[in-house]
Amino acid sequence: MKLRTALAATAAAFLAAPLSAQSLDDFTGFYAGAQLGYGDVGTNAPGVSGDDWIGGIILGYDYDFGDWVIGGGIDYDWADINIAAGVDVESVWRIKARGGYNWDNSLIYATAGYADAGTNALGSSDGWLAGIGYEYRVRSDLSLGAELLYHEFDDFNGSGIDVDATTVQFRASYRF
Template sequence: MKPTFTAARASMFALPFAIFGGVATAGGLAEPIATPAPAPVVPVAPVPVAGDWTGFYAGAQLGYGELDSDALDDDTNGAVYGAHAGYLYDLGSVVLGGELDLDGTNIEDEDADVALDTVTRAKLRVGYDAGAFMPYFTGGIAQARTSGAVDGDGTGGFAGLGLEYRISDSLRVGGEVLQHQFEDFNDVDGLDIDATTATARVSFQF
């Protein structure tokens, strides 16, 4: 009888451990699954598109011109076309530069037998860097050459305004309006000629 009691008592002590082990095996007390913390999101600052007009450039222009003089008809006008080349230096907000350009024209006064053949200019340019746009002021010295009844040339001054838009780092387009004054043209006293030109321009930057 005593061995039976001892076996029964051992079974009573073993039963709770067996139950606990079964519950643990069934996952009731399984270890929690660790969830990795999300990676920190670092904001990416937008990269500003900086404009830089510095460099050599060259291109062509096409437009309209008109002459005004007491010796000419009021409708002395026609097309102008030519080429230009220059250099700009971007200082940040201010853009400085110089340019040479040459225009040919078909402006002619048939009654007075005077034709404006060419206009050559040496320019100074002062612009404002507005990113892709650059409004500017320009002025300098111009020389006009005529043929016909007045076969010669004259030197004068000019001033005007322009605007350029940069399509890419190497290509830009724009427009320009210039007012010219030639006094005593071809050394003829009292022969004063004013000329206005308006052109569209295409330039390639190097």
């Protein structure tokens, strides 16, 4: 409940923020925001899987070369995805690079990078991610978008269990 309240307050702050002088089709600059979505976690162990809501914060920087945009960012998601009796995925950190095509005030991109997932009982483990996304400049300082990511964690924390996760999230970003 606290996560939903925090995300709603963040969205309200973005919408109430003053307009900047930046053009709608220029993605150069820093951004910060929030994301909310759904995560589906699977493993190579029989019966060990789960899905539930996730949400978190984002921070990054993009450089717009005209038709092409390159950038990088970090994400942190809170989660409560039960995958087995007493085992919950509680968080995911990501460090990502992204590159894509900019037309008008839209950006379609591919992304890849490093991920670290944490659980309440099995510790944490690192892996990789890849995905696609779309971002739309609603105002010069506000972007809305969506992102689909695939994560893979081989031999999760030395347990011999391979974990994969797919997330889809809707994002709101304030652009500086």
